[in-house]
Amino acid sequence: MTFIAEPITRNAEVLTAVQLATEESRATATPMMEQYIEIKANNPDSLLFYRMGDFYELFFQDAVEAARALGITLTKRGQHLGQEIPMCGVPVHAADDYLQKLIGLGFRVAVCEQVEDPAEAKKRGSKSVVKRDVVRLVTPGTITEDKLLSPSESNYLMALARIRGSSEPAIALAWIDISTGVFRLAETTETRLLADILRIEPRELILADTVFHDPQMRPVIDILGRVAVPQPSVLFDSATAENRVTRYYGVKTLDGFGSFSRAELAAASAAISYVEKTQFSERPPLGTPERESAASTLFIDPATRANLELVKTQSGDRNGTLLKALDRTVTGGGARLLAERLMSPLTDPERINARLDSITALSDQPAFCSDLRSALKHVPDMPRALSRLSLGRGGPRDLGAILAGCQAAAEIAGLLGSGNLSEELAASLRALNALPGELVQKLATLLGDELPLLKRDGGFLRDGASLELDEMRALRDQSRRVIAGLQLNYAEETGIKSLKIKYNNVLGYFIEVTQGNAGPMTEGTEARARFIHRQTMANAMRFTTTELSDLETKIANAADRALSIELEAFERMTAAVVAEAEAIKAAALALAVVDVSAALATLAEEQAYCRPHVDQSKMFSIDGGRHPVVEQALRRQSGMAFVANTCDLSPHDGEGDGAIWLLTGPNMGGKSTFLRQNALIAIMAQMGSFVPAASAHIGIVDRLFSRVGASDDLARGRSTFMVEMVETAAILNQATDRSLVILDEIGRGTATFDGLSIAWAAVEHLHEANRCRGLFATHFHELTVLSEKLARLSNATMRVKEWHGDVIFLHEVGPGAADRSYGIQVARLAGLPASVVARAKDVLAKLEDADRKNPASQLIDDLPLFQVAIRREEHAKPGPSKVEEALKSLNPDDMTPREAMDALYALKKQLAG
Template sequence: MLTTATLASPESRAAATPMMEQFIEIKAANQDCLLFYRMGDFYELFFDDAVQAAKTLGITLTKRGQHLGKDIPMCGVPVHTADDYLQKLIAHGHRVAVCEQTEDPAEARKRGSKSVVRRDVVRLVTPGTLTEEKLLSPSESNFLMALARVKGMGDEGYALAWLDISTGAFRLVESAGGRLLADIMRIDPKEIIVSDQLFHDDALRPVFDTLGRIVTPQPAVLFDSGSAEGRITRFYGVSTLDGFGAFSRAELAAAAAAIAYIEKTQLSERPPLARPERETSGSTLFIDPATRGNLELLRTLSGQRDGSLLKALDRTVTGGGSRLLAERLMSPLLDTDAINRRLESVGWMLAESDLSDGAREALKSLPDMPRALSRLALNRGGPRDMGSIRQAMESASMLRRLFSDSAAPEEIAEALAAIGELPPKLCALLDAALGDELPLLRRDGGFVRAGYHEELDEMRALRDQSRKVIAGLQQKYAEDTSVKSLKIKHNNVLGYFIEVTAGNAGALTDDAAKATFIHRQTMANAMRFTTTELADLESRIANAADRALTIENEIYDRLSAAIVEASDLIIAAAHATSVIDVSAALAALAEEQGYCRPVVDDSVTFSITAGRHPVVEQALRRQAADPFVANDCDLSPSDGRDDGAIWLLTGPNMGGKSTFLRQNALIAIMAQMGSFVPAGGAHIGVVDRLFSRVGASDDLARGRSTFMVEMVETAAILNQAGPRSLVILDEIGRGTATFDGLSIAWAAIEHLHEVNRCRSLFATHFHELTALSEKLVRLFNATMRVKEWEGDVIFLHEVGPGAADRSYGIQVARLAGLPASVVERARQVLSQLEEGERTNPAHKLIDDLPLFAAEIRQKPAQNAEPSAVEEALAHVNPDNMTPREALEFIYALRAKLES
């Protein structure tokens, strides 16, 4: 196989045909991309590009000629279906350089029969720079992220910049090594660029390994903080960034790198990016990557959207609304004022149900303004994108009129004000210029409304009604000459001409007529003439189609420029409509599912009455199964204490422990994103960090067993959780030997109680742990209730105070279909094991609490006098003592302690 390196050699170029020489030259400048080389109606790929593309796309690999004595592999895709193939290549991690013909083949032939049509790369297609409607999901943002680090700042010098060129969104935030992966996962980018140096930093290798192929190294010069401000100001056409806000060096470096990458991939085109908006570090709920996966916020563990929390919550009717809902779900707030501002909007929409329903109906006709705008700005749009802008502006204005007489809350009022800033002249211009039925491509023409442009109407008439125009001119000449038999005819030699019989020729040849009619040909029985008017008409008819398209393209360019000029107002109005959509959608969800408005404040209260799992509840309704069993959860401080409680939850498998754990975490997330929650009542003191360790998985690629993954995640929780955190732990220690696991779980609970002091739900099958509630004042036992009936176990899915005495594992095994002989043998073995453990060893341990005594107990002062017990121990040799002497010595020590 001829590799890219081989192709770039002088020998390779010297041996290439002119066309292949051009391909090799362009490919050498784009070595990290598959090259889509335009040839007529196809994009062709050659050499190893063709081999890779054919394998990924499942298309036939052929060959075209030879190079250096070897066959040249080739495959191709039609231009009109290229987007479908691009989507598949991008999904498999490829980057594509699109190489177009930049001149007409006829022009190339003028230079000689063997001349090659000029071609050049017009765009690099990467996962984070997509704009085509076919390549984007309407409900998902398509973020490109840049990660930068400033030297000398240690673990704190990181910054993230992320933007979506399809919508114009552009944001920045500072980060740190300990939360870097969590911040990245919160944003969920499709592509991440980092400098070469950072990419090979061993300290970040675990982060990049987790993120996988979405991380792309780029030259370090793109991330230079010294030149960053200049790059940003040039892009936005400003002299200073003072009006943008204050940014750190790392943030500037990240923002400049993102802009540089956009300029690199989009070449001469400039997307309509909003000014970078800075997020305050720590302004959102910290959710570590493992917790995001466990809670299945955007996708299930299998990668599906169905079954996720987002799918259960999404009642939006616009693409922008769905994207905003996902962003809020991934970034719940910590600011109670901002949270309650959102809740106020949802509550108002719920109360004004008629208004909310009307708004949702108006929003259904709202196209995706930002993405249409982006395509127009990048010269990838068409008349339908202009039509989308027109329709969106009309729908947004109608939405504003709908709310004109209402006393909307602050968030809705601000959104309506932003919609009101849309320029009415632009809307009027688009309405006057664009027709009702619009083609997909500008080259098809026919998108300008009749009556908008006089010359265009005339050219269309000539193009479409040339016979009628010629007939009208023929009648005019017949009347002027009084020759009723005068005809205007056409042939390929003369073009259009006027023909009269030889007997009527005098009317066109007299002195008066000669000024108008020009003799062209004499026939046996007829004479042929032309006129300046007819010749001009012929020329205009011949060029009418081209002229009509030229005029339409000129109008298109003016309209596009007017739209792009108003991009800031359009982006702001689009965001405003998304805010209204999300508020109305969450109100519709609350009414449909019976959700309540949570109380969210700065306390450490966590009290949920009749809480439900939003995903499971809806699944049960779809299946027409038994209704979901609601349960209370109260982790609030009690008895005058400052810290929240820990619930130790025991009960059988299949009893609903994991569902109960997850639903409380999801309710906290929903409350802090500004949504009503699935409960009869909820009071949430803002959670600053959410940790969840639920389920079992391994990481064999990094040499981690299921138990090792469990311990790593548990370690992260115990090392990071604080008093305002919410910790969800399920079955800690079950991946190892029983006593090892029990010991780890025991010590973890003590650490949560004594050190982390956080609100926590801890589910376990180690019933011995329930003894801890006797000594740990903030620990309370809770259990999943069951009933036994004639040897069967009935799961009630109810949570109540108390502790389970067994796990009913054998009953669950029987329900799962284990052979009856195995189940019966298991009962016998369990009975024998239980016979040997009649006493609970846990009670022997609780007297030694806390296990952190060794750390907590203060060391005696260096010069302190030894105690009587220490003095006695210092003068005894245990090796020389008989058993009786040793026992007597112990009694003596006890007496000294009691004296």
């Protein structure tokens, strides 16, 4: 999803259209422009593609914006209210290409077509305008065309509903992919709202205009940018929501679908209403709403998603991401399912192990797995073809995709029947076997081998599918030979060897000769009676004959009847396909599951991944772990092997809370890579994939936090250090004893002692309050003394070797603490002038000598453990009163008489209160 970090403003055309729609404006507008103004006023937030012949034209501010966005010429057409009217246009046959660019930029487009025959308009008078109306709203979240969609990415429309309550408001999300029929719901909270939205990555998010303009929502809206689109609040009315949903599905109650909250129903109703609004009379084949529990997926906050680069890098590229490194799928549905699993890892060990069982089954049968992947390569995108057919936008090739998909499904079902299957693969086999054979037989009997893109072109029914069609085709095709023979006869009769019989949409069939050769056809009464003059051109004359006109009528009728027969057959085939929509979607999902399982099995074999042991414990033991993205990049670029490392954050003796590693070592030593690889391994394990390690035992992680790297957020007035502190605060406030926390260089963005103090307190809080598993990388070597007092804290370091004044990074992690950061050596490697490096060494030596006078090791005795250790005992025994707490904070030796008197009065006031 492309986020444009700018606030949404309603289309500038809104006010213009309202102004133009006044009576004064209409009085000065041409009839066509008056029609345009009226239609535009009804669609103020969309660019209006106004059909004029073979072009879609845009006027006024729409033209200005479209010309700038598309890089096309901006022209003018007449004047209105004393000003020239800007205009630009795009050819109808190339409209999809232009729509793709506009949708990618976040625009919405109203497609306005001619809805009557121009001949009918002329009957009302010479100045009558052909009736036009908007037949479809094209928005980023409601597109279905192949050209506008990425095969490997879902295209979600999301609705956000918020219901004010007596305490915290209830918030729910509903997301729909009308190109595949996926429909899901989930409740969320204000704190995790953005994380849940980014997990789904909607192309378009609709929400009530009151919510959109709520200052509390501004941080979320600013990040989403043009993805967020305000809608009238009535669309989210929870009182009528259930009725809207039941009406759409044609049921009396939703009890058969499950139990939903008011907020979930409001979100579902809004999503359905928006689909109906944009698709007009057409209904996409949406599946029944599936409810997702927040606890069923691994919570990954927005900052963590960004710096782990799961599906896109910091620069927005897909290369260099975890998804790119894992993807070995061969179908569009499989690629989308893999991305969905990666973005929403599970927290249920049973479901995770069911997925791992499928990979194991296929890994144990490599030849079987290879045969499946070969068959899967022939599977087209059935869900998207089905959606287009249901919406009346499908063509013969979509019917062909359904047929090819069903035939491939039958082949794959046969293969699956011969293998040893996991329960998940066995369920897929049952879904494939449920495809209706009658439908496949019908499509195979009727559809030809070479299918046109558009049904209006005809030629998609095979010979023998219809006797009447065969007759019409024979007449049409034989008539071409008759025309050629007639041309030869006329040429011999007149002696004009260059005589041609041609055809156009205005004259139909006609005889054409040059003016110099026209004598035999114009001289004499008999010649003029036989060859009827039709048209004189600059260098040619055109004629017809009674014989030619009669033949043209027969040909025209035959061609029209042949096309009519094919169109009728197309509608019958489409109806038959749509009637089996549920079975087709279930089979398509089954094929996607098989594809993902086979792809991950292939990946595991190719990259030597192991099956992780996933359970409900708090274990986190990874032996010989590698970074999946970096390892593949190293192999491609230089053939080098990745240095594997072990990470063990498991509880002592397997019981209690997990451990925290305090990781020190030089820059460029590999700390950030080590931190990220363990986070990625946790995600891969819980999405149901083998992992890059010799072995891995991972107890379920409920929340994953990773803060590696830093950048500012100038748009929101935040410095790099402020962003760091905000993200750190979110982690310390939300992490639980089942979470995995990865922090890098906390406190480095401010003064040394400030940063050290913050990092010190953060480590204590993670240990005593959050009690989570964690990796904490730092250059504050003073923190290593905390391992003496914090039982679950261990020191680890990135190993280096010095050789003749140079530092060699081994990229190995081992126990212990680094004695220095080797920053000056890294600076020298970066190319700093030799004089600067030498001076830095002198300054460092003096600073280190000065620092020895106040060793940091004294801090561990001078500073008590963070007060959270006391707070954890609050539930076990009554806590001190406010007065006792205030007394404990006083130090009489440091107070002046006046300060002591003020403190005494303050204590008395607290007692009186």
